[in-house]
Amino acid sequence: MSDTAHALSTSRTLWDLLDARARLTPGRPVFLQDGRVLTFGALRERAERVAAGLHALGVRPGTVVAWQLPTRLETVLLTFALARLGAVQTPVIPFHRDHEVGFVLRASGAEFFAVPGTWRGHDHTAMARRLGARGVLEVGDARDLPDGDPAVLPAPPSDGTEVRWIYWTSGTTSTPKGVLHTDRSLIAGGSCLAHALRPTAADVGSIAFPYAHIGGPDYTVMLLLYGFPAVLFEHFALPEALAEYRAHGVTLAGGSTAFYAMFLAEQRARPGEPVVPTLRLLAGGGAPKPPELYHAVVREMGVALAHGYGMTEVPMITMGSPDDSHEQLATTEGRPPEGMEIRIVDGEVRLRGEAVCRGYLDPAQTAEAFDPDGFLRTGDLGHLTDDGHLVLTGRLKDVIIRKGETISAKEIEDLLHAHPAVGDVAVIGLPDSGRGELVCAVVERAPGAGTPTLGEVTAFLRAEGLSVHKLPERLEVVDALPRGRTLRKVLKYELRERYAGTSA
Incomplete structure (x- = not known):
């Protein structure tokens, strides 16, 4: 810096x-x-x-x-x-x-x-x-x-x-x-992003995600620290947005794994012609980044890719840097900045530092989220490498991360329980190369009910006021959900194993 x-x-x-x-x-x-x-x-x-x-x-x-x-x-x-x-x-x-x-x-x-x-x-x-x-x-x-x-x-x-x-x-x-x-x-989180990416006053960035997202202040702090501009996109879609990227000479782009995949798809549609000639770096966070996607972007687009790890509670935890090795950039979430303490407890990533939130509106949620030493329990599983990079291996929280946005499975399940054809339901995230994860609803038919369709389910959820980005993209209907023998809890890991890698 x-x-x-x-x-x-x-x-x-x-x-x-x-x-x-x-x-x-x-x-x-x-x-x-x-x-x-x-x-x-x-x-x-x-x-x-x-x-x-x-x-x-x-x-x-x-x-x-x-x-x-x-x-x-x-x-x-x-x-x-x-x-x-x-x-x-x-x-x-x-x-x-x-x-x-x-x-x-x-x-x-x-x-x-x-x-x-x-x-x-x-x-x-x-x-x-x-x-x-x-x-x-x-x-x-x-x-x-x-x-x-x-x-x-x-x-x-x-x-x-x-x-x-x-x-x-x-x-x-x-x-x-x-x-x-x-x-x-928020300043501490944005400083972490800026410190890792090392922009200059000659750069031109881009904000193609909702400014109301925690990434809004994150990115804005970086602009204020280094004195360079960003192009704002009210609605991001490719190839339509490419003209603005080119007109302003954008050098830094990205947002999440989904953005990388979209840029790569555009590059593949016009091999040999850089989609944005001035682009030098894709960067972002949110959904996990498959190593193969990293290597494809670097190889086919000829730009660097630096991925990071953050959440609403801590806008920037770790960030890859263009100075990292290809192996580090492909397989880790980068390193934490000075002042961010990472502790691994029983495999869970816990955090303490200035960028960590003060807690939640609900004091009970705050008490549950922080351990006695003041570390935030992230619910994410991972480990630190010998050189201080963080590797994430899974999540304890039952959430789905689609295009960098966190979606609560329980919120969708609670609404679907009111559908007349639904006896019980489990909502899971399934791996998806373009979105990070897709939303899959596994429905147990109600006795005597017909088989609901995906269209019927999504129409019902829309009518209940659920946001469009949370709607299931896949529906599986079963006679009975798999359950544990004691508390009869639905075994979601079995559903993930059953449907991951299978077509809808």
């Missing part, structure tokens, strides 16, 4: 970090989208005006503000305006629907809720009204952002260790868990 980046990484708050970067390079771009350019200086100036407008609406330090917005410049402006005020932000992934959003609003006690209006065919404003959300703010474009005179604002927050972020993860429960973060924990 450069001396400047190292100094910036000690900033107390995210607003301090933006302010310091804006003073260093006010005219350099930080975000690019659809022909629009936002510089570091303009981001600071405009965010402060939005903060003044929010202040006039009643947003104060500690006010809980939920926002469910796509990856846009307006989203960035709003989140930094809230950071300037010291509000408590609770970002919500845009494709979540009534089931998840209603729980988030109730559990967080949000006093304001920012939505994009109608986005990709879904009326978010109507949903917000239906759920009884308070202080609904429709932010369709920049004209909808509140505006005011910064002279009315109180001093910026100075304590970066106060909880100002509530992110959401399904984990192993049927309802999302509110994960408590501070500005300092």
